[in-house]
Amino acid sequence: METFNVVIADDHPIVLLGVRELVERDRRFSVVGEVVCSDGLIKLLRSQPVDLLITDFNMPGDSPYGDGLKLVEYVTRHFPAVRVLVLTMISNPLILTRLQELGVLAVIQKSQLHVEIEVALKAIAKGKRISGHRTTPTSVLDDGADLDERFSRLSPKEHEILRLFVQGQGVNEIARGLNRSAKTISTQKISAMRKLDVSSDQELLTYCIERNLFN
Template structure:
């Protein structure tokens, strides 16, 4: 096979160095550059012939390309021939499902980075399907309830708190605006997250924004 050109994107230098080292061990792949933010990643893709992007799910900075699902959607739309591998610590099945729906080649959990990167490179080089040992994507229906049913579990107060949180307000700001304690707001936010079956703020924001729940 021809040598495949690879670009790596992650804001953690140790991850960049580690992934680069793994790729450079295999002569069938060539690292064309690395990026520490979405802007740098897109600039590399616009300037270099790239076959494979390995990018972190969470990227820093205020970029018009965003990060997470927004960035992946941009990449798949504007660079349809580039294969995308996502590095993440997120295990939310809804997020994983959406990434696979967008056509990413693989989602690699960072706590299994070394083994999964090597397995992925071997699979690509041999033309085999890329498999992941991380959490498998499942549909909303597979989780036992559809999105509408989950959302109806929210109380009016939980609904309002999530709406304000997704709009960009912190727990303390919401508490001041609603004249409640920050502890009360935090408790209700956590309760809402349990009902929606998300485990982190990043998952919550992605879940709500991706499905336009508060538009």
């Protein structure tokens, strides 16, 4: 019987415990490591053979490997043999599409954790494709030079807020992480959107993802 070495990455102990319990119900999967930050994850992936990574989309700490899309891209680029499942509360189709493009096997909604992990593990064990919804974002790109000029107008604070937003954080979460008020973060985000000439969160995400601005 083929067995799979599994690593779980999440900064919440309860999630780590719950995912481990779900994984180890199937004898074909063995949890060989648990990590709570991006640095720990990359160090572990470099130190031993890993077949499957189950990782939270948002990871804490100021790591050169980042989190969100940046971390997933680093993992899929430098550890192509590792299959990746992403845990998240995010439902934005632009981020989900980008994760699919990066080669993630499946995006598992934390609200459906028990059901979706079981389905995903069974598919992996049988070598089958994991079924899921696929979405196609709408592009807002026109003239590349003009877009670059718009991006250069952003202040350092606006740049940082957009980076965190693209990683999947909401205004309140960004405010807590940067120790600012939600009103201040919202104002700076709106200012950045005006400078980029986008009118919605969807257009903003498309702009940043398609231009690969924060990877």
